[in-house]
Amino acid sequence: MPVMVGLPDDRLVYLGAHPRTGEIGWSVPGNSSFPSQLDPAIRRHLTEVYFGSSIPVTPNQAARGRPLLNNICDPDTSAQSLHSLEHIVAELQAPCFNHPSAVLDTTRERVAVKLAHIHGLQVPRTVRTRLDEPADLARVANVNGLRFPLIVRIAGAHNGSATVRIDSADGAAVGLRSIPWGGRDLYLTEFVDYRDDDGMHRKMRLVFVGRDVFLRHLVIADDWHVHAQDRNDWMAQEETTMLTTFRSDVLPRLRETLAAVVDIMRLDFFGMDCSLRPDGRLLMFETNSAMNILHNSKPSPNYWDAPIRQIHDALAALLLDPQRWQFPATRSAAA
Structure with a gap:
């Protein structure tokens, strides 16, 4: 199956050395890493096809009616390649x-509009x-x-980089000094205070594989800008419990809301970062296909092994069954 890797709009790729081995490698911004993280038995069915405005796709790379895997995940950085792939x-x-x-x-602004009226979902x-x-x-x-x-x-920035909270109009000049905002598209999002009663912030990453939903992780931090590095050992028990009980105890209460998300997003594999609020609603932070999902940042064994394996196996089965994809054949994307 061709894995369609599109060049970003600025046509720049990253070249670097592995921090441990020193091996030289390169990556294409705006594309997902998940194909390279699949088991070898699945990867052997995949062939990367690089293309862009000056690199056309040849007939021997992608044949008529043959399933394709779109690897481009960021419309902010790679809109031109996405439009080319549409054609x-x-x-x-x-x-x-x-x-x-x-x-x-x-x-971000389109997702905020599309998902704003889903019952059970709070979208800033x-x-x-x-x-x-x-x-x-x-x-x-x-x-x-x-x-x-x-x-x-800053549009196109991920992993919390180039992000700042500005509490008032008077703080704009000082706040913007921390990010390179000049001449660039910016997203402005209303901040919602999601501290729980214990003063902590809890952020879940939900993963959608077809119509199924998994919990990838739960991160707890005392700061609103939550990231994986904020984890402390004392939080592990709560995260482990949530990972163990999510599908039996939490997911049934969210299923109708999340099914509506799948219907509207029309993606086959994507993530949602969110917080489960005391009233049962989900406060959404972002929803897209650009999230890091299959990478396990800690050596195995650890308590993320099981959820990552569940997600991987569901994804592998979906990839090999195009009839279950959102766009299985000649269905128009505008339909």
């Missing part, structure tokens, strides 16, 4: 895993803009009806 898929009338049209619709308002001066932040917020505090992110 390729339509011309070949091919089934496509994570169809490029669906991925193009995963920018988000707009996309550019600023000429820090003082413009207050004007843009006012025009769009956004209330401070605001989370300001």
